[in-house]
Amino acid sequence: xxxxxxxxxxxxxxxxxxxxxxxxxxxxxxxxxxxxxxxxxxxxxxxxxxxxxxxxxxxxxxxxxxxxxxxxxxxxxxxxxxxxxxxxxxxxxxxxxxxxxxxxxxxxxxxxxxxxxxxxxxxxxxxxxxxxxxxxxxxxxxxxxxxxxxxxxxxxxxxxxxxxxxxxxxxxxxxxxxxxxxxxxxxxxxxxxxxxxxxxxxxxxxxxxxxxxxxxxxxxxxxxxxxxxxxxxxxxxxxxxxxxxxxxxxxxxxxxxxxxxxxxxxxxxxxxxxxxxxxxxxxxxxxxxxxxxxxxxxxxxxxxxxxxxxxxxxxxxxxxx
Amino acid sequence: xxxxxxxxxxxxxxxxxxxxxxxxxxxxxxxxxxxxxxxxxxxxxxxxxxxxxxxxxxxxxxxxxxxxxxxxxxxxxxxxxxxxxxxxxxxxxxxxxxxxxxxxxxxxxxxxxxxxxxxxxxxxxxxxxxxxxxxxxxxxxxxxxxxxxxxxxxxxxxxxxxxxxxxxxxxxxxxxxxxxxxxxxxxxxxxxxxxxxxxxxxxxxxxxxxxxxxxxxxxxxxxxxxxxxxxxxxxxxxxxxxxxxxxxxxxxxxxxxxxxxxxxxxxxxxxxxxxxxxxxxxxxxxxxxxxxxxxxxxxxxxxxxxxxxxxxxxxxxxxxxxxxxxxxxxxxxxxxxxxxxxxxxxxxxxxxxxxxxxxxxxxxxxxxxxxxxxxxxxxxxxxxxxxxxxxxxxxxxxxxxxxxxxxxxxxxxxxxxxxxxxxxxxxxxxxxxxxxxxxxxxxxxxxxxxxxxxxxxxxxxxxxxxxxx
Numbered sequence: 114x115x116x117x118x119x120x121x122x123x124x125x126x127x128x129x130x131x132x133x134x135x136x137x138x139x140x141x142x143x144x145x146x147x148x149x150x151x152x153x154x155x156x157x158x159x160x161x162x163x164x165x166x167x168x169x170x171x172x173x174x175x176x177x178x179x180x181x182x183x184x185x186x187x188x189x190x191x192x193x194x195x196x197x198x199x200x201x202x203x204x205x206x207x208x209x210x211x212x213x214x215x216x217x218x219x220x221x222x223x224x225x226x227x228x229x230x231x232x233x234x235x236x237x238x239x240x241x242x243x244x245x246x247x248x249x250x251x252x253x254x255x256x257x258x259x260x261x262x263x264x265x266x267x268x269x270x271x272x273x274x275x276x277x278x279x280x281x282x283x284x285x286x287x288x289x290x291x292x293x294x295x296x297x298x299x300x301x302x303x304x305x306x307x308x309x310x311x312x313x314x315x316x317x318x319x320x321x322x323x324x325x326x327x328x329x330x331x332x333x334x335x336x337x338x339x340x341x342x343x344x345x346x347x348x349x350x351x352x353x354x355x356x357x358x359x360x361x362x363x364x365x366x367x368x369x370x371x372x373x374x375x376x377x378x379x380x381x382x383x384x385x386x387x388x389x390x391x392x393x394x395x396x397x398x399x400x401x402x403x404x405x406x407x408x409x410x411x412x413x414x415x416x417x418x419x420x421x422x423x424x425x426x427x428x429x430x431x432x433x434x
Numbered sequence: 435x436x437x438x439x440x441x442x443x444x445x446x447x448x449x450x451x452x453x454x455x456x457x458x459x460x461x462x463x464x465x466x467x468x469x470x471x472x473x474x475x476x477x478x479x480x481x482x483x484x485x486x487x488x489x490x491x492x493x494x495x496x497x498x499x500x501x502x503x504x505x506x507x508x509x510x511x512x513x514x515x516x517x518x519x520x521x522x523x524x525x526x527x528x529x530x531x532x533x534x535x536x537x538x539x540x541x542x543x544x545x546x547x548x549x550x551x552x553x554x555x556x557x558x559x560x561x562x563x564x565x566x567x568x569x570x571x572x573x574x575x576x577x578x579x580x581x582x583x584x585x586x587x588x589x590x591x592x593x594x595x596x597x598x599x600x601x602x603x604x605x606x607x608x609x610x611x612x613x614x615x616x617x618x619x620x621x622x623x624x625x626x627x628x629x630x631x632x633x634x635x636x637x638x639x640x641x642x643x644x645x646x647x648x649x650x651x652x653x654x655x656x657x658x659x660x661x662x663x664x665x666x667x668x669x670x671x672x673x674x675x676x677x678x679x680x681x682x683x684x685x686x687x688x689x690x691x692x693x694x695x696x697x698x699x700x701x702x703x704x705x706x707x708x709x710x711x712x713x714x715x716x717x718x719x720x721x722x723x724x725x726x727x728x729x730x731x732x733x734x735x736x737x738x739x740x741x742x743x744x745x746x747x748x749x750x751x752x753x754x755x756x757x758x759x760x761x762x763x764x765x766x767x768x769x770x771x772x773x774x775x776x777x778x779x780x781x782x783x784x785x786x787x788x789x790x791x792x793x794x795x796x797x798x799x800x801x802x803x804x805x806x807x808x809x810x811x812x813x814x815x816x817x818x819x820x821x822x823x824x825x826x827x828x829x830x831x832x833x834x835x836x837x838x839x840x841x842x843x844x845x846x847x848x849x850x851x852x853x854x855x856x857x858x859x860x861x862x863x864x865x866x867x868x869x870x871x872x873x874x875x876x877x878x879x880x881x882x883x884x885x886x887x888x889x890x891x892x893x894x895x896x897x898x899x900x901x902x903x
Contacts (some may be wrong), residue, residue: 168480174661177475209881239684239712240545240657269712271589272582279577324687329803357545361477361661363689384544387630389663412575 148206152199158191162199168204174361174389176396183209207426214398214422222406222419224250225350225378226259230308232316232341232348235381236334236371237355239322242383244273246319246355246409248280249417255286259314262287264304266297266337267321277319284414287313288290297333298340305344318349325370338375353406355381358391368397379406382420386411440689450453450631466491468512476692479665482520482699490516521722526679526704528719530563531650534620535611539647540681541640541671542655547683549579549645551655551709552625553586554717555681558707559621560592568619570610572603572643573597573627583625590714593617603627604642611647641677653706654680656693664693668701677701683709683722698722763858765820766810772805807842811850814839827851 141279148169155162163184170180182398190196190205225234233250235243245265251261265288267273274290281288289304301318308316320337323330341348343433353373356364372379380398385408394405405420466487472768473483493512530536538555540548556567569587571594573579580596587594607624614622626643629636644652654677656669671677680701682694685708698705705720812820814836819825826832826847837844 171474171480172662174477174663177471226761238659238687240547242545256863271585272578272580275581276576283577324684326688328684357657357659359543359657359660359663359667361659361664361689361693362475363477363659364661366688375827384630387543387663388632388666389661393661 148203149427152202155199157302158196158199158202163188166202166321170392172390174396175392176362176400178214178344179396179399183213189414198251210395210426211422213239214395216399216402218402218404220404220422222379222404222421223405224254226315227347230305230316230345230348231350232305232318232345233353234318234338234341234349234375235322235353236320236377237322238324238367239270241322241355241360242409242433243267243322243355244276244280244319246353246381246383246407247277247319247416248284249409249414250407251281251284251286251317252414253417254315255284260287260312261303261315261317262289262304262308262311262313263317264288264300264308264319265290266300266319268293268295268300269321271427273319273321287311298336301337301341302344305341325367331370331374334371335374351378351406352376353379353381354403355383356391356394356397357389358382358385358394359387360393361388362393364393365396365400368401368403372401372403376410377401377403379404381405381407381409383409385409386416462491473695476690476695477659477661477664478692479662479696479700481665485699486520515694518723520699522698522704522720523722525719525721525723526706528679528706530559530565530621531619535568535614535622536565536620536651537622537624537647537649538651538653539624539626539640539644539649540655541626541675541677542628543630543657543667544576546655546657547709548627548628548655549573549582549586550714551681551683551707551717552623553590553592553714554584554709555707556592556621556623557590557714558717563621565621566619567592567621568610568614568617568623569594569625570607570624572606572624574599574601574603574606575627579625579627583804586714588647593619599891603639604646607643607646627729631667634785637670637674644675649833651679652677654703656680656682656697658682658685658691658708659687660693665696665700666702668697672701672703677703678702679706681705681707681709686710686716742751763854764823765815765854766855768857769809769812769820772808803804807840807846808850810840811836811842811847823851823854 148166151162151165151169155165166187167180167184170183171177175183176308186209187205188203191202191210196205197203223230233248237243247259247263251263254261257284261284262285263277263286265274265277267277268291271293274293278288278290287308289300289307291300291303297320304316304318318337318341320334321330323334325331338349354368354371354377356367360367368377368380380403382394382405385391391408398404405422405425408420408425410416410418441507469490470483470487473486474480478486478573490512493516540552540555542548552569556569559565560567568593569583571580571583573583580599584594584596595606595613597606597609603626606674610624611679613619615642624638624643624647627636629640631637652675654671656664660667668677668680676762680697680703682697685691685694697703705715705722708720710716710718815826819832819836826836826865833844834846
């Protein structure tokens with residue numbers, strides 16, 4: 114109790130959360146201001162109220178399993194502590210969401226980079242924003258003073274290589290490509306040699322979008338991952354699943370299968386500037402333990418933020434608290 | 435195929451009530467809970483789910499059903515009908531307007547698959563409507579989006595009109611219209627930039643394009659993996675533009691595709707097409723009834739038949755059958771058969787359409803590469819060997835040579851020989867069969883005039899109780 118107040122008491126914290134606030138304003142208007150309405154309009158805590166809360170979380174794409182567990186926990190807590198006032202549920206809900214996400218881990222959203230050449234591999238299904246995310250990450254790392262190189266690993270989709278090259282010009286970083294149709298593993302291999310030669314700090318690897326149930330494409334990805342690991346010990350230092358915030362329950366399947374194939378180290382949640390809530394990322398953390406590392410909040414290069422669960426929850430509940 | 439999970443859950447829920455004479459309130463409660471959860475897990479919008487379960491409950495608790503002879507069967511039908519209804523009822527056939535050109539605008543969120551769909555749609559219309567399509571690139575924002583469309587156009591030999599990224603889309607469309615008139619294009623497909631439905635400036639741009647073009651169709655392209663937000667997306671696009679239809683993409687994934695289910699219900703706009711892969715011919719007309727059948731695990735034989743008819747030459751097929759039955763079937767024929775199958779698309783996709791196969795194949799990974807391996811194996815045989823498989827069977831060094839030549843293992847050569855043998859044997863038996871001999875053991879025969887009661891006993895697993903719709 115009192116956790117939330119403590120969390121958001123300081124003005125500094127509130128200011129920090131401001132960016133999330135703007136980006137996720139529509140998100141909040143969509144769902145979570147209804148939480149307030151529900152809690153205020155219900156005089157007592159009954160089954161109907163729990164049903165309504167359940168629907169709210171479902172609408173945030175938090176995953177049916179996760180939601181059922183969460184709501185069951187709420188029921189238990191209410192019974193245990195004999196809570197009568199619906200308003201008191203607010204803090205319990207936020208606190209429980211926080212606890213479920215963190216799960217007593219120490220979550221480090223920083224990208225794991227080494228002193229030598231670090232390799233970051235970006236994977237995901239088609240159309241989630243992998244290429245744009247790489248541009249944003251390149252921009253972010255450049256701001257931090259790193260020497261960055263992008264490698265065009267999507268040798269399949271028409272225009273993919275040009276798209277990444279255009280971004281590398283805008284970010285002003287190194288770029289490596291081979292002709293369309295080249296074996297992506299060989300592209301990675303050559304890019305690593307080139308990056309070593311040029312004294313690059315971070316190599317950002319794009320891959321072609323692939324649906325996780327396409328066996329051959331997943332095998333191809335496994336090979337890419339293996340080749341990178343063979344060239345540099347401990348690489349790829351990050352394998353990031355890029356996930357569209359509008360994705361529903363399929364996000365879980367994506368996380369599980371991509372994790373089996375490439376041992377994911379984190380999730381990048383994109384397109385959070387829309388009305389989607391990206392709740393599936395919370396379900397992914399709960400079921401696989403893979404944390405959200407970065408979030409995309411727009412189309413501009415600087416629209417990328419390190420993920421902060423406190424700020425995320427604040428973004429969702431700002432007008433509740 | 436998408437929707438698998440949903441059908442599993444519904445089947446689980448319905449299996450319990452099969453064979454019962456009457457439904458109790460408790461049965462229905464339990465069934466409704468399963469259906470509700472299943473639909474929510476499938477990303478169907480929760481409002482739609484509410485309405486759906488309410489409708490079914492009303493129909494299922496109606497006196498007719500409870501006092502009917504076979505309530506379980508009737509409930510399956512109710513669910514099936516309700517699902518069909520949810521998906522739009524009748525198939526919405528795409529028709530070209532008589533006045534030319536017929537203009538189609540594709541709109542949607544970023545990454546939903548508009549550019550690929552534009553190519554697929556142009557290709558589809560050229561093939562099925564014999565039109566001369568023009569693709570117009572209006573995505574001047576995303577880097578290389580125009581390149582992507584131009585490349586797709588080259589692959590399909592369909593012209594692409596573009597004016598680079600310096601001009602405004604509203605100006606490009608005017609020039610495109612004039613160009614199309616001069617070049618006699620009767621269908622124009624406009625690929626617009628992806629945008630968020632809440633981005634007012636960008637939505638205004640679409641409104642302006644619409645005003646300039648006065649298009650015959652505006653299709654919303656939606657990713658099948660979209661979650662609850664699908665409704666908000668569709669609502670906004672429909673609200674600002676008055677879309678005339680939608681196209682669901684990426685249905686070849688393992689998503690349950692509930693977004694498709696909600697979309698129609700909430701916006702009342704028909705789903706016209708579905709995208710089923712990255713290849714440029716992977717687009718199909720959306721059939722609500724068939725999709726509902728697929729959801730219920732009833733297979734999709736109709737689509738399969740369509741595919742076979744479209745891709746297989748009947749004469750070829752008959753020749754092959756004759757050869758098989760006469761026992762003269764060899765590797766040349768085998769190769770021909772493989773090519774026919776390949777034309778129909780991925781093996782996994784085909785299998786999913788066969789009732790029952792869906793369940794059996796759940797754990798089997800169908801690898802389309804296998805077909806390629808078989809082709810290389812056959813490719814490494816001499817002409818004589820292809821004609822007379824017996825040559826290979828008798829000679830180990832031939833088998834080794836084929837394995838080496840194709841880069842596969844000897845065991846695979848052996849397996850291929852076995853497969854050919856089995857096929858020939860099976861067909862031979864069929865060829866020599868006398869229909870009258872079959873009668874005593876023919877399960878079909880005994881089913882035909884049988885009492886419904888008997889049918890129930892006979893059946894096992896699928897089709898138990900003789901469900902027919």
